[in-house]
Amino acid sequence: MRKRKFEPVxxxxxxxxxxxxxxxxxHEAALEVMEETGVRFPSHKALDVLEEAGCRxxxxxxxxxxxxxxxxxxxxxxxxxxxxxxxxxxxxxxIDDKTSYLSTDGCCVDIYDIHSGELRRTTRQDITDACKVxxxxxxxxxxxxxxxxxxxxxxxxxxxxxxxxxxxxxxMHIQPETVxxxxxxxxxxxMGAVVAGGREALRRRPLxxxxxxxxxxxxxxxxxxxxxxVAAEWGIPTGFMPMPMSCAxxxxxxxxxxxxxxxxxxxPLVLMQLINPGTPVYFAxxxxxxxxxxxxxxxxxxxxxLLAAAFGEICHFYRIPLAMGAFATGAKEPDWQAAVDNCxxxxxxxxxxxxxLNGAGTLNGSKIFSFQELIMDAEIYSMVAKVAGGxxxxxxxxxxxxxxxxxxxxxxxxxxxxxxxxxxxWQPTVYDRKPYGAWLESGKQGAYEDATEKARWxxxxxxxxxxDPRVKEEFAxxxxxxxxxxx
Amino acid sequence: MDKEQIFREMxxxxxxxxxxxxxxxxxxxxxxxxxxLEAIEEGFTAGINEVGERFEEGDMFLPELVAAAEAMKAALxxxxxxxxxxQAKRKIMGRVVIGTMLHDIHxxxxxxxxxxxxxxxxxxHNLGVNVPTDTxxxxxxxxxxxxxxxxxxxTTTMPEQEAVIKALEKExxxxxxxxxxxxxxxxxxxxDTIGADGFAENAIDAVKLARGLVG
Numbered sequence: 073m074r075k076r077k078f079e080p081v082x083x084x085x086x087x088x089x090x091x092x093x094x095x096x097x098x099h100e101a102a103l104e105v106m107e108e109t110g111v112r113f114p115s116h117k118a119l120d121v122l123e124e125a126g127c128r129x130x131x132x133x134x135x136x137x138x139x140x141x142x143x144x145x146x147x148x149x150x151x152x153x154x155x156x157x158x159x160x161x162x163x164x165x166x167i168d169d170k171t172s173y174l175s176t177d178g179c180c181v182d183i184y185d186i187h188s189g190e191l192r193r194t195t196r197q198d199i200t201d202a203c204k205v206x207x208x209x210x211x212x213x214x215x216x217x218x219x220x221x222x223x224x225x226x227x228x229x230x231x232x233x234x235x236x237x238x239x240x241x242x243x244m245h246i247q248p249e250t251v252x253x254x255x256x257x258x259x260x261x262x263m264g265a266v267v268a269g270g271r272e273a274l275r276r277r278p279l280x281x282x283x284x285x286x287x288x289x290x291x292x293x294x295x296x297x298x299x300x301x302v303a304a305e306w307g308i309p310t311g312f313m314p315m316p317m318s319c320a321x322x323x324x325x326x327x328x329x330x331x332x333x334x335x336x337x338x339x340p341l342v343l344m345q346l347i348n349p350g351t352p353v354y355f356a357x358x359x360x361x362x363x364x365x366x367x368x369x370x371x372x373x374x375x376x377x378l379l380a381a382a383f384g385e386i387c388h389f390y391r392i393p394l395a396m397g398a399f400a401t402g403a404k405e406p407d408w409q410a411a412v413d414n415c416x417x418x419x420x421x422x423x424x425x426x427x428x429l430n431g432a433g434t435l436n437g438s439k440i441f442s443f444q445e446l447i448m449d450a451e452i453y454s455m456v457a458k459v460a461g462g463x464x465x466x467x468x469x470x471x472x473x474x475x476x477x478x479x480x481x482x483x484x485x486x487x488x489x490x491x492x493x494x495x496x497x498w499q500p501t502v503y504d505r506k507p508y509g510a511w512l513e514s515g516k517q518g519a520y521e522d523a524t525e526k527a528r529w530x531x532x533x534x535x536x537x538x539x540d541p542r543v544k545e546e547f548a549x550x551x552x553x554x555x556x557x558x559x
Numbered sequence: 560m561d562k563e564q565i566f567r568e569m570x571x572x573x574x575x576x577x578x579x580x581x582x583x584x585x586x587x588x589x590x591x592x593x594x595x596l597e598a599i600e601e602g603f604t605a606g607i608n609e610v611g612e613r614f615e616e617g618d619m620f621l622p623e624l625v626a627a628a629e630a631m632k633a634a635l636x637x638x639x640x641x642x643x644x645x646q647a648k649r650k651i652m653g654r655v656v657i658g659t660m661l662h663d664i665h666x667x668x669x670x671x672x673x674x675x676x677x678x679x680x681x682x683x684h685n686l687g688v689n690v691p692t693d694t695x696x697x698x699x700x701x702x703x704x705x706x707x708x709x710x711x712x713x714t715t716t717m718p719e720q721e722a723v724i725k726a727l728e729k730e731x732x733x734x735x736x737x738x739x740x741x742x743x744x745x746x747x748x749x750x751d752t753i754g755a756d757g758f759a760e761n762a763i764d765a766v767k768l769a770r771g772l773v774g
Contacts, residue, residue: 509747510760
């Protein structure tokens, strides 16, 4: 099987949802909310830090009111460009305001089995398998997740197994979202330090970062906050993901939703900078609207696409990298709806030069993992990358000499110019362009079936650099200690 | 320059689709007194065979294949007349007459098929576009091809394919030649309806079809 060549995406197209004035209005509104209404930080440790820095704190409600001056100071301290390292340097990602990267999604509870096709509960082995397929796909730059939950491992030590299982499947950067307590964060970072070669080495080459969820509107989760405070102390990148849903956890109007998203992404950044000024933080977001009939989380739809692009613009204003919840369709199978959702969901953030798009490979609003969807999402992303590259206009690309030489009715097939440039034409890996006859002969095999074969081939043939046996021993020791303390 | 070296250059110029260079190398071979048959088979054909293999493996693309075929053609244009003079013949896979139907001026697909067939070692007589039924019939009588390729891009010119087959029957030539049809609106169903011997959806399949028919 051939691997596509793929470079990190840098969009050359101009695309805007919000004007500069719009962005300022959202920003001012967010500052006003943080200062006047405040944000819930349900952790006394966090409140201590905020109070010390001059926030007005209501201990009973666990709400801190953040002065605008403090917020602006924190935003200035947070870096705009930093490294998310791979276990191998070839997988390093420099996060900045021009480049877009794609990750997997997390953390599914069901999976379409690649052999039987049946839907079943996820296991630890599924994490390694999902990471292995992602590792092969050049469009995927790192693992957010774990892509699925290790439900066959006791919950108290599951996050640590999930990190190990991920590393068994890939050498790419890993960004767990299941490390949501201070103690777990320390054990996880200890594992990172074992691989990196010590705490300082891990800070310089953070081979994992944390992702925490906000508790919209205007709030955070206590455990997540305390876990991220450990990350800040270690200088490890952390992001916070608000997912306000218009009509429920945010106003019905999208502008109002953007204010809530901004508050819930910016407020924990302030805490991080107070703990360790200059520690890398990213914003994350998956704002949406409820389904008006069921009240459910939608996963896809035009509001999501608009909010994604708009929040990307707001993050550029702050010069803080954004990890945007993209893909993650609400469709139950890799079908028409999945393709519609994921094309828009990939295109919009890339056009607004969002640093990270989370996450390929899931269905049913990030609850079902599908290998086929992962492969097809990567293919969508490769098309989006091509679109974002725009059209280069210069003497060589205008090809006036070729047009004149070929003349009326001729063709460019045998021209050297064609051979020089043809490899820039997008090439499919599973997207079906078979001639009709060949398609019939294949048993009507389209993208889905080709993706199934490809996934099976990768699982069978792709080799990932294994973890050092000594690292595995250390992991076992750390996990045992965690089990003893937390179990 | 020794023979081995010039053969290597011939092979490379086909691989790289260097059309002008192919002609120059053919002339040089003549100057050096290399037998034209040897030049074709040891030099240029070796290149075209490798192009074919690499295309099958997905390592080369259609424009590269066409350029290679054009380079091959440029060399043959110089070497074939010499072969005739010496009353020698190169080994060919088969002889093909190909053209676009009357009132139809679309030629890129048909030309791709012609190029691919040339590259695959067929002797191809390309009659161009807007070819009347009588011309097809005359050429079959004159050139005695193994295969006649009929191309139609329009639904309105597809019936001309049927007309040619009927005319061949009337002239008693239908058993002498395999008739294959192609073009965007043409499919296997239409080929069966008009009693054609084969259909291919693109230039690559056309080569496979032609090989099957002469094999």
